[in-house]
Amino acid sequence: MTKPQFPQVLSIAGSDSGGGAGMQADLKTMQMRHVFATTVLVAITAQNARGVQRAQVLPPAMIDAQFAALAEDLQIKAVKTGMLADSQTVQTVVQNLQRYDFGPLTVDPVMIAKGGAPLLADEAVATVRDQLLPLATLITPNLPEAEVLTGQKIRTEAQMRQAAEHLQALGAANVLVKGGHLGADQAAVDYVLLANGRDFWLTSPRVATANTHGTGDTISACITAELAKGVDLATAIRVAKAYVTATIREGIQVGHGHGPLNHWAV
Numbered sequence: 163m164t165k166p167q168f169p170q171v172l173s174i175a176g177s178d179s180g181g182g183a184g185m186q187a188d189l190k191t192m193q194m195r196h197v198f199a200t201t202v203l204v205a206i207t208a209q210n211a212r213g214v215q216r217a218q219v220l221p222p223a224m225i226d227a228q229f230a231a232l233a234e235d236l237q238i239k240a241v242k243t244g245m246l247a248d249s250q251t252v253q254t255v256v257q258n259l260q261r262y263d264f265g266p267l268t269v270d271p272v273m274i275a276k277g278g279a280p281l282l283a284d285e286a287v288a289t290v291r292d293q294l295l296p297l298a299t300l301i302t303p304n305l306p307e308a309e310v311l312t313g314q315k316i317r318t319e320a321q322m323r324q325a326a327e328h329l330q331a332l333g334a335a336n337v338l339v340k341g342g343h344l345g346a347d348q349a350a351v352d353y354v355l356l357a358n359g360r361d362f363w364l365t366s367p368r369v370a371t372a373n374t375h376g377t378g379d380t381i382s383a384c385i386t387a388e389l390a391k392g393v394d395l396a397t398a399i400r401v402a403k404a405y406v407t408a409t410i411r412e413g414i415q416v417g418h419g420h421g422p423l424n425h426w427a428v
């Protein structure tokens with residue numbers, strides 16, 4: 163009897179001990195999307211829905227060793243990055259992504275946790291922009307991240323569009339600007355600019371909830387999973403928007419503060 167085949171995907175990220183964001187959100191999402199998730203852990207955070215208490219970065223040699231182990235034995239079809247902590251770690255990840263072909267790369271340029279804790283050192287922003295972003299098949303910044311990467315203020319939908327064009331000019335092939343941080347009275351509107359110049363908006367009703375910890379990780383992990391299955395990018399982004407919306411709408415209650423999503427939602 164032939165055994166079931168699942169496309170293999172990779173999450174390069176930090177651990178969220180609270181289980182709601184980071185590598186844990188990636189793993190839960192990828193499992194729900196029926197792909198086989200592998201990981202390169204770059205940092206550990208002591209974190210819960212109230213915030214980040216402590217973080218520790220892994221040494222470059224340990225990051226290299228994880229990449230080498232995967233390259234030796236697996237066939238990764240799509241890859242994403244999340245928390246990358248500091249400039250040295252970004253450079254280590256960039257070197258490995260250049261060394262191995264793990265398929266289309268989705269860069270979620272994680273900078274600050276929902277509670278306000280920094281997950282990327284200021285000195286690493288230029289490394290992300292200049293070295294990682296040009297490798298990205300897709301970059302998925304939220305509004306504050308897009309502001310930092312472009313140096314532009316983003317308060318309106320017109321500015322979201324301009325920021326996407328700017329990010330493309332910086333070298334990202336395709337761009338998803340996430341509008342989760344627009345005003346609480348506005349719909350959850352995201353803007354997509356594809357490599358071929360096609361663009362579209364994705365709009366869903368804003369759910370009035372504090373339980374949005376890990377939304378960014380979840381949408382980018384879902385896109386990565388769909389890409390590994392061979393789904394085209396525009397469809398992968400639409401599927402992922404629908405999935406993250408369901409995980410917010412069909413919320414669960416775990417912890418306090420910015421609680422996690424319902425990854426079982428469909």
Ligand SMILES: Nc1ncnc2c1ncn2[C@@H]1O[C@H](COP(=O)(O)OP(=O)(O)OP(=O)(O)O)[C@@H](O)[C@H]1O
Binds near residue numbers: 378
């Ligand atoms: N309250 C909400 N209701 C519905 N959709 C939301 C809500 N908040 C965020 N979203 C959607 O979730 C996705 C992630 O966007 P967001 O801007 O929150 O990412 P993020 O800030 O990177 O998340 P995180 O840092 O928690 O991982 C987007 O599609 C956004 O529109």
Ligand SMILES: Cc1ncc(CO)c(N)n1
Binds near residue numbers: 177375377
């Ligand atoms: C480890 C980690 N990665 C990413 C995020 C952003 O959601 C977070 N809060 N924690």
